[in-house]
Amino acid sequence: MSRRRRIYEGKAKVLFEGPEPGTLVQYFKDDATAFNNQKKGVITGKGVLNNRISEYLMTRLGEIGVPTHFVRRLNMREQLIREVEIIPIEVVVRNVAAGSLSKRFGIPEGTALPRSIVEYYYKSEELGNPMVSEEHITAFGWAAPQDLDDMVALSLRVNDYLSGLFLGIGLRLVDFKLEFGRLWENEEMRIVLADEISPDNCRLWDIKTNEKLDKDRFRQDLGKVEEAYQEVARRLGILPEGGPVDVKAPKTIQ
Numbered sequence: 001m002s003r004r005r006r007i008y009e010g011k012a013k014v015l016f017e018g019p020e021p022g023t024l025v026q027y028f029k030d031d032a033t034a035f036n037n038q039k040k041g042v043i044t045g046k047g048v049l050n051n052r053i054s055e056y057l058m059t060r061l062g063e064i065g066v067p068t069h070f071v072r073r074l075n076m077r078e079q080l081i082r083e084v085e086i087i088p089i090e091v092v093v094r095n096v097a098a099g100s101l102s103k104r105f106g107i108p109e110g111t112a113l114p115r116s117i118v119e120y121y122y123k124s125e126e127l128g129n130p131m132v133s134e135e136h137i138t139a140f141g142w143a144a145p146q147d148l149d150d151m152v153a154l155s156l157r158v159n160d161y162l163s164g165l166f167l168g169i170g171l172r173l174v175d176f177k178l179e180f181g182r183l184w185e186n187e188e189m190r191i192v193l194a195d196e197i198s199p200d201n202c203r204l205w206d207i208k209t210n211e212k213l214d215k216d217r218f219r220q221d222l223g224k225v226e227e228a229y230q231e232v233a234r235r236l237g238i239l240p241e242g243g244p245v246d247v248k249a250p251k252t253i254q
């Protein structure tokens with residue numbers, strides 16, 4: 001058992017107290033949920049792959065000046081992150097119609113959108129993560145107008161950069177969800193990218209075949225779920241040698 005203090009347990013990750021103040025350890029589980037927890041399952045090796053994929057993408061984004069909470073990967077399933085105050089808004093960026101957008105407006109999946117569309121959802125499980133507008137966000141004080149401006153600007157930069165990165169490995173970035181946090185440094189606050197970026201929260205389709213290589217394989221029972229996550233890692237050039245096999249229990253590293 002882990003000796004560290006557990007700070008928070010979510011559906012796909014656990015946060016532990018970090019080795020020094022202001023840090024946390026983010027542990028990636030294999031658990032998967034969809035449709036507001038109505039569907040539950042395990043995608044074997046997902047945690048290992050998402051840890052790597054998110055490390056890779058956050059590192060690349062950091063290099064182009066997008067501030068993130070990521071510090072370094074610690075082991076197969078854990079990464080060290082900066083502790084931030086999570087803003088309770090999910091920012092979704094869409095390039096191609098899919099999922100809830102297709103459903104809401106009756107636009108066939110796969111239709112290219114005339115331009116990238118940004119949406120906001122209020123992070124509340126009990127309310128079913130309702131879609132909200134900028135007005136709700138600022139009026140209810142979930143984020144200040146300046147915070148929101150920063151979040152949108154960062155989301156669009158992430159979209160530009162990741163769309164190109166994935167295109168280079170034959171994948172279309174259909175849509176994705178980001179979360180942000182507030183990080184204080186010497187009385188100054190800045191908005192940084194938090195959570196994870198992985199096939200759990202991106203839709204990625206093969207450019208040529210339109211094959212789905214993301215969590216929709218789990219949501220829609222399409223099969224070959226593990227293989228899809230592995231394929232994304234393989235194309236990024238980061239598939240762990242010998243596949244994503246590791247010990248299941250969280251291990252402390254000091």
Ligand code: UDP
Nearest residue numbers: 092098099100101175176177200201202203
């Ligand atoms: N998404 C997510 N967490 C959520 C809801 C959505 O990561 O709680 C991601 C999802 O994987 C997709 C994008 O955000 O890449 C847009 O999702 P959508 O609104 O279409 O909802 P869904 O169809 O996934 O319910």
